Amino acid sequence: MALSDGVIKVRLRAIEYGVPGINLYTFESLDGQPLPAYEPGAHVDVAMAPDVLRQYSLLWPAVHPTQYRIAVQLSEAGKGGSRKLHFESVVGAEYALSAPRNHFPLRPSDEAFHLFAGGIGITPLISMYRQLKASGRSVTLYYWASSPQHMLFHEQLCHEQDDVRLFHTRTGESPPRLNDVLATLPDEAQLYCCGPQGMVDEFDRLTQGRPEGNTHRERFSATTDALQPGDSFRVTLQRSGMTLTVPAELSLLQVCEAAGVDVAYSCEEGVCGACEVRVLAGQVEHRDTVLTPGQRQRSESMMICCSRGVGEGLVLDL
Numbered sequence: 158m159a160l161s162d163g164v165i166k167v168r169l170r171a172i173e174y175g176v177p178g179i180n181l182y183t184f185e186s187l188d189g190q191p192l193p194a195y196e197p198g199a200h201v202d203v204a205m206a207p208d209v210l211r212q213y214s215l216l217w218p219a220v221h222p223t224q225y226r227i228a229v230q231l232s233e234a235g236k237g238g239s240r241k242l243h244f245e246s247v248v249g250a251e252y253a254l255s256a257p258r259n260h261f262p263l264r265p266s267d268e269a270f271h272l273f274a275g276g277i278g279i280t281p282l283i284s285m286y287r288q289l290k291a292s293g294r295s296v297t298l299y300y301w302a303s304s305p306q307h308m309l310f311h312e313q314l315c316h317e318q319d320d321v322r323l324f325h326t327r328t329g330e331s332p333p334r335l336n337d338v339l340a341t342l343p344d345e346a347q348l349y350c351c352g353p354q355g356m357v358d359e360f361d362r363l364t365q366g367r368p369e370g371n372t373h374r375e376r377f378s379a380t381t382d383a384l385q386p387g388d389s390f391r392v393t394l395q396r397s398g399m400t401l402t403v404p405a406e407l408s409l410l411q412v413c414e415a416a417g418v419d420v421a422y423s424c425e426e427g428v429c430g431a432c433e434v435r436v437l438a439g440q441v442e443h444r445d446t447v448l449t450p451g452q453r454q455r456s457e458s459m460m461i462c463c464s465r466g467v468g469e470g471l472v473l474d475l
């Protein structure tokens with residue numbers, strides 16, 4: 158794995174308890190200079206060891222221009238990134254981050270915004286909520302978690318008025334479901350969703366008939382077929398002047414690296430967007446979770462860590 162988009166050296170300034178299984182981590186620049194600015198929805202790669210690189214949403218607004226803050230959920234089923242932060246991180250230690258990257262930005266619209274968060278999916282959405290509120294926009298945040306004690310930012314959000322709806326799924330009540338809420342919203346509404354895979358899948362299913370530009374989602378995990386072998390294919394790298402064969406068991410990214418082509422990447426499973434490359438010609442089998450259905454159809458770009466070409470004619474701007 159490699160940090161892309163430049164490397165920012167920071168110090169871990171503080172670790173705070175959030176809710177069971179979720180801590181908040183604040184990083185600050187080493188030289189007291191402001192860190193690169195970002196908008197709600199942005200994330201950074203955090204390098205926790207040479208081979209451990211993970212993506213986390215940045216909380217907005219930053220407490221101070223020299224600081225970044227992220228929330229990290231301990232994942233027993235994960236690949237060890239969250240365990241490293243939860244059990245091995247030490248305040249004062251230095252970390253390397255990527256520059257912020259945003260594949261889940263707020264799109265300008267005059268319509269009302271509705272934000273749907275599940276669990277740790279609150280982190281990009283509370284940032285959007287705060288920005289929209291600060292600019293006087295019409296916004297409603299719907300947030301599902303098992304109980305108030307498991308709801309990150311519960312205290313702050315409790316003080317908001319009608320435009321925050323907090324739903325607890327394990328307190329004996331029957332809270333409204335995503336379906337119940339979506340059914341009340343007009344097609345023009347701007348909808349954003351971030352949460353567990355099942356929730357985002359459900360959001361996609363329920364919003365299928367709405368205009369594509371009005372529905373936006375972010376996923377944390379790869380699709381099941383993202384890293385499966387596929388058919389062998391040929392690719393021409395226009396700028397490098399090479400034609401390569403990608404065998405069934407390797408990714409396009411791996412083949413480019415082996416050929417000495419300089420490529421940016423991070424998650425290597427199709428969720429971060431770091432390896433996006435422009436497609437100049439040819440057919441693509443998209444396997445990432447970054448592109449929208451419309452972007453997949455237009456196929457103007459692809460994530461080379463997981464998506465594959467079909468047949469012989471793929472040409473990339475690489």
Ligand code: FES
Nearest residue numbers: 423425430432462
């Ligand atoms: S490296 Fe993250 S999408 Fe490809």
